[in-house]
Amino acid sequence: MNFNAFKMDGLGNDFLIIDNRKQKVYLNEKQIQKLSNRENGIGFDQLIYIEKEGIDLRIKYFNSDGKFADACGNGNRCVAKILMDEIKSDNISFYVGDKLHDAKLISEKIISINMGNVTYDLSKIPVSNGVNKNPIKIKVDEFNDEGYLINIGNPHIIFLTDISDQDLKKIGPKIEKHDFFPKGINVTFVNLSKNNVRIKTWERGAGNTLCCGTAACATGHLLIQKKLSNNPVKINFPLGFIEIKKNLEEIVMTGPVSDVEKINVKI
Incomplete structure (x- = not known):
């Protein structure tokens, strides 16, 4: 299986980010564990999916052990930067679970976001x-x-x-x-x-x-x-x-x- 993705980090906390608005890629626990391995995989702390449900953007997180994660602050900022670059805007909103997060670009690589x-x-x-x-x-x-x-x-x-x-x-x-x-x-x-x-x-x-x-x-x-x-x-x-x-x-x-x-x- 081949797929496109993004690699980003927030102060060293790093992510593999898959945009499922443009493709449909869902990895199982073993695949996440394999890819997250820093010795023989890509290496990352969390896997992130960007998805769209109706008009809403929804973000889902999985830890390197392959288990679902409820939230991720650094991941939120990284996703916000990708989405802002895409629509050429300094503001973006998306859901993680039932929480709506509003993000704002402060400078080129500084993001502010409400965490609820x-x-x-x-x-x-x-x-x-x-x-x-x-x-x-x-x-x-x-x-x-x-x-x-x-x-x-x-x-x-x-x-x-x-x-x-x-x-x-x-x-x-x-x-x-x-x-x-x-x-x-x-x-x-x-x-x-x-x-x-x-x-x-x-x-x-x-x-x-x-x-x-x-x-x-x-x-x-x-x-x-x-x-x-x-x-x-x-x-x-x-x-x-x-x-x-x-x-x-x-x-x-x-x-x-x-x-x-x-x-x-x-x-």
């Missing part, structure tokens, strides 16, 4: 029956700390403490698949120093990535809500930063995207 509301409601994470507090204490190996549970289209647990990259790879997957979280969870650790915020995230279904946009949104909302940072706040990653602004309960994310690379894929 966040919730701390435990039923929206979701959690197992024994969990009735937020934040919740998590103990894994030698790690023992409180984490805040937040959903911004996908579920996150945010720890206001930093850990090493080595510990992230060890502890992250154990918390992701903890019994408290029947559908898994994204795991973020925050280094907060004088409004200089750096985060590390173990993504559900994708593992250790260079940048997670929804983790930035969830972290930003939490820090602003707790008055631990300014509004807006810059969330730093190895390759740059994302700005998070809280408007009432809605989050607006602004950050960079890469060039759009057109590729042909054979599988």
